[in-house]
Amino acid sequence: MAKINENYLNLKGSYLFSEIAQRVAHFKNNNPDANIIRLGIGDVTQPLCPAIIEAMHTAVDEMSSQESFAGYGPEQGYRFLIEKIIKYQFEPYGIHLDESEIFVSDGSKCDSANIQEIFDKDLVVSLMSPVYPVYSDTNIMAGRSGKPNNNNQYQNFVYLESTAENGFNPPTPSGKVDLIYLCFPNNPTGTTLTKKQLKVWVDYAKENKSIILFDAAYEAFIQEPDVPHSIYEIEGAENVAIEFRSFSKTAGFTGLRCAYTVVPKSLMGYKSNGEPYSLNALWNRRQCTKFNGASYISQKAAEAVFSDEGRMQIENNISYYMDNAKIIREGLISQGIECYGGINAPYVWIKTPKNMSSWDFFSLMLEQVHVVGTPGVGFGFSGEGYYRLTAFSDRSQTEKVVQRFANLAL
Amino acid sequence: MAKINENYLNLKGSYLFSEIAQRVAHFKNNNPDANIIRLGIGDVTQPLCPAIIEAMHTAVDEMSSQESFAGYGPEQGYRFLIEKIIKYQFEPYGIHLDESEIFVSDGSKCDSANIQEIFDKDLVVSLMSPVYPVYSDTNIMAGRSGKPNNNNQYQNFVYLESTAENGFNPPTPSGKVDLIYLCFPNNPTGTTLTKKQLKVWVDYAKENKSIILFDAAYEAFIQEPDVPHSIYEIEGAENVAIEFRSFSKTAGFTGLRCAYTVVPKSLMGYKSNGEPYSLNALWNRRQCTKFNGASYISQKAAEAVFSDEGRMQIENNISYYMDNAKIIREGLISQGIECYGGINAPYVWIKTPKNMSSWDFFSLMLEQVHVVGTPGVGFGFSGEGYYRLTAFSDRSQTEKVVQRFANLAL
Structure with a gap:
C-alpha cells in the first residue's frame, strides 16, 4: 500500500x-x-537591465546553431558564471573561495528548502520567529518538527524570538541545537546584524558543532558599512556555515530563476560515530543526483549582472x-x-x-x-x-x- | 552536533x-x-528549432519593459503552457486532464527524483534492472534501500530484471510492492511495451494499492501504433499512476530546462489508518514549498513547441x-x-x-x-x-x- x-x-x-x-x-x-x-x-x-537583456538575446542565438548549442551543463553551474561570482561577490570582502565551493541553482527557495536533506532527520532545528516559511515548512515535511500547538509552534523546533525588544537579534539558544537558520538582511523584518553580532552566532556554532544556514538573498541592498555582506567575513565561518545567494531580488530574476549556494570544503557534518564528513561532497552528490543545472540562458543572464x-x-x-x-x-x-x-x-x-x-x-x-x-x-x-x-x-x-x-x- | x-x-x-x-x-x-x-x-x-528561438527572443524582450515583465510565476507553471500540453499531448489520445493535474518544472530528473518525498519512507520500492540511476539513488538517499550486496543490489529494493530473455518486459513482482518505477520507451534499453503489456502493470497496481511512477520522457520518439504514449491510455491508470514528461529530448531542452509531471486528482495514497489522501494535493504542496516555477523564458519556449x-x-x-x-x-x-x-x-x-x-x-x-x-x-x-x-x-x-x-x- x-x-x-x-x-x-x-x-x-x-x-x-x-x-x-x-x-x-x-x-x-x-x-x-x-x-x-x-x-x-x-x-x-x-x-531587467539592458545588459542582461542583451546577454540573453545572444544566448538565445547561440542555441540556434549546432556549433554553439548548449545541452546539459554542469549540475554545479557553468564556470564562466562561478568565476565572476567569486570575483565580484566575495573577493572584494577578502573572502577566497574555490570554484568547487559554489553551486549554481534555479533559486534560493529551492536551495534553502533542499539543504536539510543532507542532514540527519532527527536533528534539532532552530528558527527565528518571524521567519521565511520555507525553512520551517521543509523541516516539518522532513519530520523534524513534531506536532504544532495552538500557537502554531512546533514542539521540536527551537524558536528564536526576534522582536523590537531585543533589537531583532535574539540571544543564542540556551541549549544545544544542530541546525540554525539565519537570514540577514532579514526577511521579513528588514533588519541586519553587525559583524560583532553575527560573530556571536559563528562562535555558538563552533562550540556546539552546529551548522548555520545563512540566507543572504538580500545582501545587495546593504547600504551601511558595518553590515556583513557574507557570513564568511566572520572568522571561522567557513567551518560552520552554508550561505545562500540569489539573483532574484538583486537583479530582478524572480521569473528567470538563478541563484547559488556556497558550501565551503572545510565545512564538516558528523557521522553517528562522530567522524567528520564533508558537507560539500554531500551537497554535490545531492545536486548531481536530483538537479540538472540551471537554464543556460539564465546563467548567461546572471553573468551579465557582473559586466561593467x-x-x-x-x-x-x-x-x-x-x-x-x-x-x-x-x-x-x-x-x-x-x-x-x-x-x-x-x-x-x-x-x-x-x-x-x-x-x-x-x-x-x-x-x-x-x-x-x-x-x-x-x-x-x-x-x-x-x-x-x-x-x-x-x-x-x-x-x-x-x-x-x-x-x-x- | x-x-x-x-x-x-x-x-x-x-x-x-x-x-x-x-x-x-x-x-x-x-x-x-x-x-x-x-x-x-x-x-x-x-x-533549437526556429519557432522556439523566435519565441525566446520575444520572451526576452517582454522582460525588458515594465508592462510585460514577468516576475514570480505560478509554482505549477503558466496556464498558457498547461493548456497546450493538455491539447496536444493528451487529448489526441482520448485523455482528459484538468489544468490542476499538470505541474510544469525545470526537468524530469528533478521531478522523478523529488516525487518519492511525498511517500512514506518505509515503502517497498520496485525498480527495473537496468534502470535510470536517479530512481534508485534518490530512494537510497531517502533510506528506502538498505545496504548493497557485492553485486550492487540493495537488500530492500525489489528488482525487475529486464533482459532479452523476457523481451525486456519482466513479470510483475510475486509479492506486494508499494512504488513501481517504469520507464517506457525505456532508457537504457530503448524498448517499449504494448498497451496490453502495460495494462498488466496497471492491474497489478490496482490490486496492490501500489503507485506506478511512469517516466515517459521519450514518448515523442514512438513510431509504431500499438505503443502507448501515455500510461493514461490504459483504463484505470488515473487511479494508480503519476507520469513524467520532458521537453529535453523531445525538443532539445536539455540546456533550457522544462518538463512536467501529471498527478491526477483521482490518484490516492494512504494514511497509516488506511484512509486515502490526494497525491495531487501533496505534490502541489511539495512544489509550492520547495520550488518557484520554471523560467518564464523556458516556458515560453515550451509553448512554441506546440505552435504549427x-x-x-x-x-x-x-x-x-x-x-x-x-x-x-x-x-x-x-x-x-x-x-x-x-x-x-x-x-x-x-x-x-x-x-x-x-x-x-x-x-x-x-x-x-x-x-x-x-x-x-x-x-x-x-x-x-x-x-x-x-x-x-x-x-x-x-x-x-x-x-x-x-x-x-x-
Whole structure:
C-alpha cells in the first residue's frame, strides 16, 4: 500500500500568500472600483537591465546553431558564471573561495528548502520567529518538527524570538541545537546584524558543532558599512556555515530563476560515530543526483549582472528600490508610526498602531485605504502585532501608500 | 552536533558518466590524435528549432519593459503552457486532464527524483534492472534501500530484471510492492511495451494499492501504433499512476530546462489508518514549498513547441534522430550483432559480442575503434553484457560508428 509521508499533515492548511490573495479577491469583489495598491508579496517590478537583456538575446542565438548549442551543463553551474561570482561577490570582502565551493541553482527557495536533506532527520532545528516559511515548512515535511500547538509552534523546533525588544537579534539558544537558520538582511523584518553580532552566532556554532544556514538573498541592498555582506567575513565561518545567494531580488530574476549556494570544503557534518564528513561532497552528490543545472540562458543572464554595464544598471535598480524603502520608512515615522528595517533591506517592518493584531491591521488597511501588506503573524507567532511592506513597487505607488497611511482613521 | 544523512553513505562512490569521462580522458591523454566519437551520454546535439528561438527572443524582450515583465510565476507553471500540453499531448489520445493535474518544472530528473518525498519512507520500492540511476539513488538517499550486496543490489529494493530473455518486459513482482518505477520507451534499453503489456502493470497496481511512477520522457520518439504514449491510455491508470514528461529530448531542452509531471486528482495514497489522501494535493504542496516555477523564458519556449511551425520543426528533428537510430540498428544487425530498441526510442541496446562484459566491450570499442558508448552494467546488474549507443549524434558521426564496428577485431 502506497502510504504517504504523513509529516505533510503537520503543515498548516493554508499558505500565507494564498490567504492574502483570497481576502483581497473577496474585498475586490465587493468593491470593484477600489484602487488597490499591493505592497505584500516581495516580488520585483522593474524590468531587467539592458545588459542582461542583451546577454540573453545572444544566448538565445547561440542555441540556434549546432556549433554553439548548449545541452546539459554542469549540475554545479557553468564556470564562466562561478568565476565572476567569486570575483565580484566575495573577493572584494577578502573572502577566497574555490570554484568547487559554489553551486549554481534555479533559486534560493529551492536551495534553502533542499539543504536539510543532507542532514540527519532527527536533528534539532532552530528558527527565528518571524521567519521565511520555507525553512520551517521543509523541516516539518522532513519530520523534524513534531506536532504544532495552538500557537502554531512546533514542539521540536527551537524558536528564536526576534522582536523590537531585543533589537531583532535574539540571544543564542540556551541549549544545544544542530541546525540554525539565519537570514540577514532579514526577511521579513528588514533588519541586519553587525559583524560583532553575527560573530556571536559563528562562535555558538563552533562550540556546539552546529551548522548555520545563512540566507543572504538580500545582501545587495546593504547600504551601511558595518553590515556583513557574507557570513564568511566572520572568522571561522567557513567551518560552520552554508550561505545562500540569489539573483532574484538583486537583479530582478524572480521569473528567470538563478541563484547559488556556497558550501565551503572545510565545512564538516558528523557521522553517528562522530567522524567528520564533508558537507560539500554531500551537497554535490545531492545536486548531481536530483538537479540538472540551471537554464543556460539564465546563467548567461546572471553573468551579465557582473559586466561593467550590468553592475552599473543593477546598482541603479537597487537605489530605486531603496529610495522607495526610505520614502516608506521616513514617511511613516513622520506620522508617528513605529518602523524597523528599510535601511539595508527592501522591507519595512511596521509595529501596528494601538497594538492591533496583524490581521486586524491588514483588514483595516485593505478596507479603509485599499493597501495590501503582509500580516506579520503570517511569518510566525513573534510577528504578531507587526505588518510588512515591500519597497519593490514603483515610485508613485509607494508615495501613494504613505499618503494613504496619513488618511487612516485609527 | 550536525549529523549527516548517513543514507548517502550507501550510495556507490562513482557516478557512471564521470567514470566514463575519466576513462576517455585517460585514453585521450595517451592517444592525443585519436578521433573519438561519443555516443555515450544521451544529450541532444541539434540546435533549437526556429519557432522556439523566435519565441525566446520575444520572451526576452517582454522582460525588458515594465508592462510585460514577468516576475514570480505560478509554482505549477503558466496556464498558457498547461493548456497546450493538455491539447496536444493528451487529448489526441482520448485523455482528459484538468489544468490542476499538470505541474510544469525545470526537468524530469528533478521531478522523478523529488516525487518519492511525498511517500512514506518505509515503502517497498520496485525498480527495473537496468534502470535510470536517479530512481534508485534518490530512494537510497531517502533510506528506502538498505545496504548493497557485492553485486550492487540493495537488500530492500525489489528488482525487475529486464533482459532479452523476457523481451525486456519482466513479470510483475510475486509479492506486494508499494512504488513501481517504469520507464517506457525505456532508457537504457530503448524498448517499449504494448498497451496490453502495460495494462498488466496497471492491474497489478490496482490490486496492490501500489503507485506506478511512469517516466515517459521519450514518448515523442514512438513510431509504431500499438505503443502507448501515455500510461493514461490504459483504463484505470488515473487511479494508480503519476507520469513524467520532458521537453529535453523531445525538443532539445536539455540546456533550457522544462518538463512536467501529471498527478491526477483521482490518484490516492494512504494514511497509516488506511484512509486515502490526494497525491495531487501533496505534490502541489511539495512544489509550492520547495520550488518557484520554471523560467518564464523556458516556458515560453515550451509553448512554441506546440505552435504549427514548432510541431513541424520538432518532428523533423525527431525523424533525424530516429533515422540515426535506424542506421545504427540496421547497420549492426547486418554485421551479425544482436541489437534491441532503436525503433520507438533514441537508444540502441547492444548485446556484447562473445559474451564480453560491458566494461571489457567499452574498453575494446574505445581502444580499437575510438567509439564511446555506455556500458550496460552501469545501469544495473541486469545490464551486464550489454552496451548502449544513442541516436543523438549527427548523421556523419553515426554512420562512422557503424563503419567502425565493422573494423572491430573481436
